[in-house]
Amino acid sequence: MSSERFTDRRDAGRRLAGVLAERPLVRALVDPVVLGLPRGGVPVAAEVALALDAPLDVLVVRKLGLPRQPELAMGAIGERGARVLNHDVLVQGRVSTEELAAVERRERAELEARLLRFRGDAPPIDLAGRTAVIVDDGVATGATARVASLVARELGAASVVLAMPVGAPESVAELAAMPEVDEVVCLNTPHGFMSVGMHYLDFRQTTDAAVQAILADAHHDRHGGRPGADR
Template sequence: MPFTDRRDAGRRLAARLDRWRGSDAVVLGLPRGGVPVASEVARALGAPLDVVLVRKLGLPFQPELALGAIGEGGLRVVDPDLVRRFGISAAELAAVEAAERSELDRRAARFRSGRAPVPLAGRTAIVVDDGVATGASARVAVAVAGAAGARRVVAAVPV
């Protein structure tokens, strides 16, 4: 059954995550598409909402195809098979990463407006996005939550 929009997807996803209602969970949305989904999940669970910032590392000549992703705290996931298959040099990968790191830092300043992230130490982090293609962004988002001290990390997507 298709969703009418991301908010509808979030409400339906929240019903599947009901066991975390009233717990110590924090809902983390991946901007942009995951935030409206995560907002509905957080509201339904009565949990705090925050963002987890990641950026896809696209092929230099095909930016929509992810070689990997970077996240807050310097975390990085790269698919070495894709790097090898497409002959991406270390310099090319470094250039893509530098550009995306700059954008990630800009977005962190914009989304957080100087406030600190919701503390995750010892808590359950529910990482929400609106979908998964290669999984690179999801993997790095889960790693960011784990590095921030989450006791448990749950990846949740409606599709």
């Protein structure tokens, strides 16, 4: 695939949208919702949502790390009480019910705070029975995309499409092998991948304010400012 760098996230989103629109599975999507992974995935997702004429939202997820080994995930959470657990890790880590609850309380507080910053009082778009098109600005380890796919299914998504402009070949292959994922669309999987940012000319940080503005604009464009028009 081409190793040409993207100008910025918007440029990457437009290129990704062009490829997505040509994929047979994506063309056949029924009632899709485009979900940007904050923060960098949101400007990419905005272009995809525009091209697919689909609503745009954020998908905020938090890993539940083992109490004594936080880098190892024993599960993950999303909004509206979504939770997926890795029972093998829980057993091997001898995690008590109280320990699990404490970690979840801490991570859920952070999750809710981020949702409030990004979306404000706007309600989430219901994923039940719909296709979740999860978009990020790139994939290195694939950990966030993996958790996001699990949480989207837990929230009722009927199918999941992962889309990103660039990704590490091994990580993209692992995501494509997940039973929860129906399709992965990645424009560039360069050999010797080192970082997502190397494939952008402008990879400055996306701010909370930028995410808020993108979501507000997308909602206004689709519904003329009417709250809750998408279920």
